[in-house]
Amino acid sequence: MEWAVFWRIVEGARAEVGSDTERVAQVLLRRLRALASDEIEQFEELWFQAQDELYRWPIRDAATLLLGSIDDNDFLAVQDWIVSHGRQTMQRVQDDPDSLVELAPDRHNARIDWFCGLPLEAHIAATGSPLAIDGPSGSDTPAGTPADMTDETRTRQRFPRLTAYLDNNPWVEAPWGRAAS
Secondary structure (H helix, E strand, O other): OOHHHHHHHHHHHHHHHOOOHHHHHHHHHHHHHOOOHHHHHHHHHHHHHHHHHHOEHHHHHHHHHHHOOOOHHHHHHHHHHHHHOOHHHHHHHHHOHHHHHHHHHHHHHOOOOOOOOHHHHHHHHHHOOOOOOOOOOOOOOOEOOOOOOOOHHHHHHHOHHHHHHHHHOOOOOOOOOOOOO
8 A cells, every 4th residue: 555545545534524533533444444454454554654753752742732741552542643634734743743732622532542453443344353463663662852841941942832822721731830820
């Protein structure tokens, strides 16, 4: 499967149902079930590659500002969530992690594991057996170096849009803490 086909499937699912991420996952599953078993496997391999491209500290740091503290499982769901928004969104987040703020209206879906296992489920439906793919092959730790998110000044310089979002949404935990009012 070519990347263009992969993105056509992902972006087509979102275009069909709009901003409802749960329904995007449902449509994506339906589309995967229509593929041949080898295409489902290829789709999953490309999905894992897309996840690997997002497995970076600056993106995890940006997600922490948007969502509050996240663990490794949360970050995997966040990567899936970003991929589900399509190629252009994923590229923007890679190029400028501060642009993750653009997904704030859908932030309630970021930690939900809507997409994990969809290719497996589609493959079982198509063949009666699970996939033979082991999962992401990337590093055990995100690429790059984590930022000191407790340094408010540097965090504001690095992520001006996300920290402005935090300022406007005090219910999201700031990694540097907040002064008592």
